[in-house]
Amino acid sequence: MGGCWERLVRSVKSALAALQIERNPDDETLWTVVTEAEAIVNSRPLTYVPLDTEDQEALTPNHFLMLSSSGVCQPQKDLVDDRRQLSCNWRLIQNLLSQFWIRWVKEYLPTITRRTKWFKETKPVQNGDVVVVVDEGARNGWIRGRVVRTLAGKDGRVRQADVETNTGVIRRPVAKIAILDVLQSKA
Template identity: 35%
Template sequence: MGNLPSQRITPDYPFLSVGLDFAGPFYIVNRKGRGCRIVKCYLCLFVCLRYKCIHLEAVSDLTKDAFIMSLKRFISRRGKPTEIFSDNGTNFVAAAKEIGSFIKRNHEPLVDFASQQSINFKFIPAYTPHFGGIWEAGVKSAKHLLRRVLGDSHVTFEELSTLFAQVEAILNSRPLCPLSSSPNDLLSLSPGHFIIGRPLIALPTPNLEDVKESQLRRYERLERLRQHFWKRWQKEYLSELQQRTKWRTNTSKLDVGDMVLLADDNAPPLAWKLGRVLRLIPGPDGISRVADILTTKGCVRRALVRLCKLPSAEDLNG
């Protein structure tokens, strides 16, 4: 495997080098009330190659003008990138065929517009999706869960744009690594720190998952979709951090002072429960299966299978 490109390892401003990808289609209604029509819209994803920050834009259709407007919205909010990486639109999957044909059809106009803005538009070689793994992972995190969360629900373009923005906040709140190696520091570094300089915090809202669909207003249904997305995303993200191995030997690599995520199925959106390992408690066979964790609300005891270690600076550099 080759070395990481310089855009991935050179410190600089967020969204200076970005990866671009499309996902969809998502089916929405053109207006509220009776007589509405079902139309398509798409998700345009921008991911920062340095800090894995994600920006989501709803695109009304696959035209050059619609994409350029979404790019202008991105530049207005995140700043102008120096280079944009994208695939070349070659897709075998039927659902992605129209997206691929759009990119191939507008290859030259997109490059011309980017060059006018002093942006270097780069396309990866054909049939090499692994060259764009960082934005493919972002699309997977957003698209697959959004499809399962939305299901057969048909929202308006404005409601879908709001949902995309809330999903973006969830993805940008994920813990990357501890802020420091101090055992008393219970804060973690997230992509949100590079965007606004502090963690992203959501407004408190009541749990709507157990309320009947017919009793919810449109705004409450949108909030319910967000809460559903949070639960699914949290479980999938935690499973990526955990190593699925058999418990025949002591495979725990937790040490005192490590920062961990506490798996909690009832955690509200954007509320990641973090803590530091105070003490490992061995069993009669000498294998530790339980640990005392220092959190902002005191010391708690949790099984190791409910703890996910955040990578340290040595892990990231090694």
């Protein structure tokens, strides 16, 4: 019954376990890393939103939890006054969060990509599919879009797709596209 979220918890635990966190991190560092990891996980898109609408924001778990898509809330503690310590802590936390993002993408994206090699035929990417573009871009940067054109290889199989995003149309190989299981409403 709870397979979806249990799989999500497992991938988060695995990504956190792979981080190069020192043996006994201070509470603030650990709290920040876990909180940012939570924001990353809860900012993944859950629904389809047409790209041509005023509201360019897909529904995310953060909408339910924090009443905003970003999941940002005000700090609960006073900041450290020592600039060197603050700078050192910030760099450490940014490094840990980058490691988490890389690992999270490695763990999570394969669970939403349905193309398995050699075992069985899968439905190819089609025009109109809602997708997340797998990019080695900024942390927590989910580029979503809609497939507007597919390009077949010499063997007749779809190998590339043009994806319409809110910034324009980009071409990506199908291995770098994760199809979202969401239904488009015909309005």
